[in-house]
Amino acid sequence: MNDLTAEKSIINQLLNDKDFLFEAITRLTLLDFTDITCQKVFTRADKAVKKNKPFSLMSLPETLRIKVVKLTADVIDYTSNGSIEAIQQASYRRKVATVSQQISALSQDGDIEELKAKATELFDSGEDTTVETLSPSSAEASYLEILKNRKTNKTTACSLEFRQLQESTLGFSPGEMIVVAARPSVGKTALLENMAYFQARKGKKVLFVSAEMTAQSIIDRQVCRLADISFGKLREGISETDPDYAKVQRALEKRKNFTILDAGSITINLIRSKIHRLKITEGLDIVYVDYLQKITGEGKSEYERVSRISNGLKALALDFNIPIVSACQYNRVADGRKPKLSDLRDSGQIEQDCDVVISLWPEDTEEVSGKKKINVDLLKSRNGRTWSNGYQLWFKGSRFSFHEILNIPVDIPQLINYKED
Helix, strand or coil: CCCHHHHHHHHHHHCCCHHHHHHHHHHCCHHHCCCHHHHHHHHHHHHHHHCCCCCCHHHCCHHHHHHHHHHCCCCCCCCHHHHHHHHHHHHHHHHHHHHHHHHHHHCCCCCHHHHHHHHHHHHHHCCCCCCCCCCHHHHHHHHHHHHHHHHCCCCCCECCCCHHHHHHHCCECCCCEEEEEECCCCCHHHHHHHHHHHHHHCCCCEEEEECCCCHHHHHHHHHHHHHCCCHHHHHHCCCCCCHHHHHHHHHHHCCCCEEEEECCCCEHHHHHHHHHHHHHHCCCCEEEEECHHHCECCCCCHHHHHHHHHHHHHHHHHHHCCCEEEEEEECHHHCCCCCCHHHECCCCHHHHHCCEEEEEEECCCCCECCEEEEEEEEEEECCCCCECCCCEEEEEHHHCEEEECCCCCCCCCCCCCCCCC
């Protein structure tokens, strides 16, 4: 019960496609392969990725290299996603067959409750063995180390430049899923960009995943804000003799620690593969996703599709121990009023999965000197307080930028103002 064609295809692609190499290592395990040669190649590929070393046919020992050439000689074009799924399905069928045989042998006699317990134990034993667990002593040591790091300001949380959000959430912590929700054209993408850039400037490694815009468009928006140049002028182009050209250069020099992922179809598996690769090669502290409902996924209904995407983003946060911040749209019913958690579009699962929900909504559309006030509510905070007390930020749409409002309401504490270096 195997798929040798798919296994050979995987090995062929591992040796020839660096991007696929990271995806395969992320999604497959050694036990998914049945052919011994394929197992040996996969093991070497896994070690090479973890040690950040090059991997190719020439990096294999000669005897193994000869076997691989013979094995993959008849490989025809086979889509990477299809071959990975084929191996996973065959691996799962083998597991079910093995467990079925064991259960059948146990079912001849014995107590029925004992049989149920044993059957469950057998099936669970075949699950992914790469999941780590902590013994009580290890967990205690890890927690004490975290406490000491917090005291000495060595926390791994990604801080925020906006005062009340920072004070209430203490920053975005590893393993958290954060949602920034708003109706279209309110500024949720701009807020994600502002927060991501601030954290990159503080030395955090940022991945910005865009399912809605190209990387070039995101860079345009960043330069527009950092260089204080109109978006229209950037789109028209700037010559080297223009005084603004130097401003653009200085703005680009500030774009450190900021990686952009854009593609025609963004999937959870693509994001997982990119995170895995960055974690190994460059390091990664936080991921921003724009936006949740635009991620490609499967489901019998839109509700099921969005629910799976939400589950997938939360799983990424937990599996890689990093915060995942995603923009999310409200339903149309939220137009013209203060939004509620139940207004999150297409799925109640989002509300269940996320740890923090930041809500943006305009009280009115009146602009003052090219800026307008955007209300900011903290509708959910799993580890802290929530509020909906009139906290506002200035949003300058022409520069895609958010700023604190100086006349802070009296019920909002005066907190540290986090500024750029």
